[in-house]
Amino acid sequence: MAVGEAERILVSVRLRPVNAREAERGDGSDWECAGPTTLMFRGNIPERAMFPATYAYDRVFNPECNTQQVYEQGAKRVAMSVLNGINSSIFAYGQTSSGKTYTMVGVTEHSMSDIYDYIDKHPEREFVLKFSAMEIYNEAVRDLLNPEATQLRLLDDPEKGTVVEKLTEETLTDKGHLLELLAVCEAQRQIGETALNETSSRSHQILRLTIESSAKQFMGRGNSSTLMACVNFVDLAGSERASQTQAAGTRLKEGSHINRSLLTLGKVIRQLSKGGNGHIPYRDSKLTRILQSSLGGNARTAIICTMSPAHCHLEQSRNTLLFANCAKNVATNAQVNVVMSDKVLVKHLQRELARLENELKLPGSASCRTHDEVLREKDELIKQLEEQLKDLMEQRDTVQSQLENFRRVASDGNINDRTTRQWDDYSRSSESLPRIVSEDVLSSSDTYDCAYEDKDDLGSKGLDASHICNGHHQDSEIPEGIAEPHQQTVDEHSVSSLHQLRNHISDRKEIYQANIMPSSELSEEHCKEVPWTETDEFRRSHFPADRFHAGTNSDEDNHSESMLDTTDSAIKLYTCDSDASSDTEKTNNDESLALKRCVISSRDSVLNRSRSCRASFMVIPNSWFDDSVIMKMPTPGEIFKYAPRNPDKISRSLYPDKGDCQNDLSLDCSVASGGVTSDTVVDKNTCNEEEEGAIDGISCIPKVKEKLEACRTSQLEGNQYTITEDFSDMKNAKDIGTDIAVTTVESPRWPIDFKKKQKEIIELWHDCNVSIVHRTYFFLLFKGDNKADNIYLEVEQRRLSFIKSSFSAGCESSATVTSSLRNLRHERDMLYRQMLRKLQLAEREIIYTKWGIDVNSKQRRLQLSRRIWTQTDMEHVRESAALVAKLVEHLEKGQAIKEMFGLSFTLNPRGAGRNSTWRR
Ligand SMILES: Nc1ncnc2c1ncn2[C@@H]1O[C@H](COP(=O)(O)OP(=O)(O)OP(=O)(O)O)[C@@H](O)[C@H]1O
Structure with missing residues (x-):
């Protein structure tokens, strides 16, 4: 087998002859060799079927085989590898008295003899042989060449692995010198008498021969290289059963150490035989630490398992064979170990460098392929990013063109302008009330359930008359609340109703709430809300008059009036119509505040909306500014x-x-x-x-x-x-x-619950650092005079509770909390800037006084901006909302609103899809 290729441990099994003691007991042989590699069980036992009858190994040796044969066929190739710079090890493993020492002594001698023969036959090379010997006795490492030395320590060397500190290493002068040292070792080794073996080895012995060789012709020129490797001859102590060895006292202690270290060796071999990257317990015993490189490492290894064929050792024999089975599956990775001179090393490195350069140049080489792959991946990534960029730019262009379109439509005198003007008139008539929340401040955002949109922005989403509230009757007035599948037609309002409405308007502010969704969803989405926004026609066709308590227009008018009368602070929703002129006409006729409920649609829009969002222009009452206003419930x-x-x-x-x-x-x-x-x-x-x-x-x-x-x-x-x-x-x-x-x-108890919920939400806003503008709008919009508001409040409360619990549980990164605080600060800065622009001097002074801020203090604006929405009591909240509504009136659409809403409704953009940047 070529060096460097995956090799396996060479495993052979040697049967010793039945000894005199066993023969005396009439203990016959259970085993026989069925061939050079097969061992068969011939015994006759009841549980025979439970065990395999045949075992195959690299070699099996019957009792008649002498040690020479064992060496030749089971160890020589491995032992001689040391001459080629390959580390090698030869083990004898087996139960006590099975013939390990007998075998290893012979194998070592034959190996030494052959090594010297080889040296003699290769005069062109200079060989240096060094010998060392140690034993592990009761888990202590002893130097066999220096009996006086105390226990040796094991050190971990980054290059050499485990080394035995201060281990004597004798440089051999000749073969005779080696034989002398072998004799010393034999004499030094711990031997004891047991019931099974008169000269039982009580320790693991490791004899190590290190061989360095160099070609003589290059020596001394600085350009020679040296092969260096060692061969270990390992005679393990035998596994034993105390009952069999009748060990006691010292022998018993020795036996337990022996068995423990052999157990670790067995584990190591078993683990190695499985392959993979599992933990190998080398460090569990000194034996396995010292032999680590010989076990599945940079070494060739041969294991000769010795067995007594006698029936009385059947169990131990089986254990030995199991160990052998595992060992034969252990792969090793033997390498030629070359020690180079500096000159050779430089040359070698230069050659290696040239080779690598060539590899890089040549297409198809392994490393080039790797580079190519990396480049390809990068290219693909760049392509993807370019496509995404293109998409985004297209989307931006689409939105821009839609905005232009809508502005054109709007400038042609559509209802929104008129409505706005009308509303402005109305709102100007009430100086004491918060002013209209401007269209400009409300830009598209899909952060929250509700995206706020200004009227112009409707156009930016590609809205023209046909896009807005498609499928709804232009003059459908929707009595507020999800609950009521009932609606009013504005045209059907009586003059008195309008008059009443106008009176109510003076207490109201216009905010609109617009949502964005793909046009494909428009009709369907809108229809989902039809049950409470459906047309009269639809309603009549589905709900015959006889099913209504008040099924006539007159009744409805009455109802309308009733609603106006009874729901003083109700939010009125009007569907936007596809026909702008009609809408205008209606508006003119009604002279009512055009409260438009507009579902905004744009197929091209990248601004998504939550399905729970509603797009609405709403007039919100200022009842929240006045606790005394108590909502009247429907009778x-x-x-x-x-x-x-x-x-x-x-x-x-x-x-x-x-x-x-x-x-x-x-x-x-x-x-x-x-x-x-x-x-x-x-x-x-x-x-x-x-x-x-x-x-x-x-x-x-x-x-x-x-x-x-x-x-x-x-x-x-x-x-x-x-x-x-x-x-x-x-x-x-x-x-x-x-x-x-x-x-x-x-x-009718629910308004009470509403107040409670509202209070909870206010607390949660505070705890979750929710956007000030969001708080303001939410507070102003959802006042609890209908069930829909309750639902919105429920959703809001649950979301905020979730955010709060996420914050407190540490689920959200501190970055999220920090960023929400930062955004809040930015928002306050924005309000701070707005104060100068939006509030007249006199107005400011009144407000400063109201907020307890010294009108002469330098930082009064800053102080004010820092106080808004910092308390949770209702008066403070109301004042804050009123002030913020005033300040954000004419904010530039876009950035500010994005920032403001970016912190309120999403915990973390993790996992957000491609449009996530749009979902703040
Ligand atoms: N193949 C063999 N042929 C003849 N005799 C053998 C053979 N193997 C072992 N013996 C003899 O069996 C006895 C025990 O052998 P040995 O001491 O080598 O066993 P061991 O496995 O080393 O035992 P322990 O583990 O107790 O040291 C010795 O007297 C030895 O001469």
Whole structure:
């Protein structure tokens, strides 16, 4: 086998003859050699079938074989490798009295003899032989050539591996010298008498011959190289059973050390035989540490396993054969060890350098391929990045052109300008109130559920009249709240309604909330919200008049008025229409504040939106600025009117006792799927099969079923049942694309819950360093006068709770917390700058005074910016919101808003997709 190739340990098994003691006991031989490599079990034992009958090794030697043959066929090749600069080791392994020492003495002598023969035959080379010998006795290393020496230490050498410190190394003068030293070793070795062996070796003996050789003709010129290797002759102590050796005292102690180190050797061999990168416990014994390089390392190795064929040693023999089986699978990695002179080393290195250079030049060489691959990968990466850049630029161009388009449309006198002007007029009429939150401050952002968009920005998303609120009637007024599948037509408002509305307007601010979504989703997405924004026509066709408590226009008008009357602080939503002129006309006719609910669409837009977002222009009341404003709840009659189902039934459901509905809850689930709409009202008294069936069709609302079940139970028990749970799950159902409108008719207690939730959210904003502008808008927009607000608050509260828990659990990197604080500071800086621009001197002074800031202090603006939204009490919050709304009115669209919203709604951009940069 060529050097450097994977080799395996050469394993042979030698059977010794049955000795006199065994023969006396009549212990016959269980084993015989079936061939040069096969050993067979011939014994007759009951459990025979449990063990293999034949064993194959590199060589097997029957009792008749002499040691010469064993050496020739089982060790010579390995031993002689040392002359070629290859480390080698020859082991004898087996139970006590099996013939290890007998074999190793012979093998060593034959090896030495052959080595000297070789030296004699190669006069052209100069050989230097060094001899050392040690034994490991009771886990102590002893120098056999220096008996006086104390226990030797083992050192780890980075180049040589484990070395035995201060081990005597004799340079041999001739063969006779070697034989003398061998005799010394034999004399020094620990031997003891056991029941099995009168001269039992009680230690592991390692005889080491190191050979250096150089070609004589190059010696002394500085350009010679030397081969250097060593050969180990290892005579291991024999594994033994105390019962068999009848060991006691010293012998017992020796035996336990022997067995322990042999056990480690067995583990090492077993582990090596498995291959792979598992841990090899070399360091568990001195024997394996010293022999580490000979076991699976830079060495050729031969192991001669010796066996007694006697039946009484069957178990030990089997163990020996198992060890041999493992050993034959151990691969070694023998190398020629060359010691070079400096000159040779330089030459060698130069040659190596030239070779490597050639490899680099030649295409197809291993290293070139590696470089090529790396280059190819880089090229691909560059290509990908270029494509991404191109995409992004295209998207930017598209958005820009859409913006231009929309601006053109807008400048043609569309309704938005007019609406804005009208609204400005209205808002100017109320000096004491926060001013309109400007369109400019609201730029596209998809950070949060709601992206804020200014009117011009609608155009930037490719919105023209046909894009906006496609599929909705232009004059559909949507009474606010997800719950109500009812809507009003602006045209149908009576003059008095408009008048009332105008009065309300004076208490309101315009904010709009616009979301971006692909146009392909527009109609579908919008339709998902149809149950509460659908047209009259649709409503009439699906909900015949007889199913309504008030099914006529007149009734609706009444309702409209009623709503205006009763929901003083309600947010009004108007769908934007595809026909701008109509809208304008409507606006003119109504002279009402155009509160546009616009779903903005752009297929090309890279600005995504959450499905839970709604795009709306909203007028928000300033009721939050005034605690005294208490929302009026719909009367039971109004609730009744909204439910698109049999009024009698609902009436029964809601008012079983003719009026008391305070603790009832009814769920109206309009499931629009495949053109089918089914309505179900659930309450404690109407849990009938019809309703159950309808609800069964809504697989995504398990809570409804639970409530039904609870209702039924309650009915059976005759108890009143109250459902006060939130409806976030239903909101979720809507979000995931199920067309469900949930109408909740619940206890008028919910405004109280709203206040509580609002307070919690304010605390959470504070804890989570949420954007000030976000807080402001949220605070102003969601005032709790409808169920939809409750859902938004629920979502907001849950999200913030999650963020807070993530912060406190350390789930989020400190960088996220830090960056949110940093962003908050930037936001305050922005407000600080805005103060000078947006507030008149007198106005500023009033505000400073109001906020307890010395009007003459140098840092008054800074102080003010640092105080906004720092407390969680309602008065402070209200003041902060009012001030921020005023300051952000005319902010440049884009950067500021991105920063502001970037910190609020995403914990961490990790894992964000390609559009993540857009999702702040
Ligand atoms: N192949 C053989 N032919 C003849 N006699 C042998 C052979 N092998 C061993 N013997 C004899 O068996 C006895 C025990 O042998 P040896 O001491 O070599 O065993 P061991 O394995 O070294 O035992 P221990 O582990 O106890 O040192 C010796 O008297 C030896 O001469």
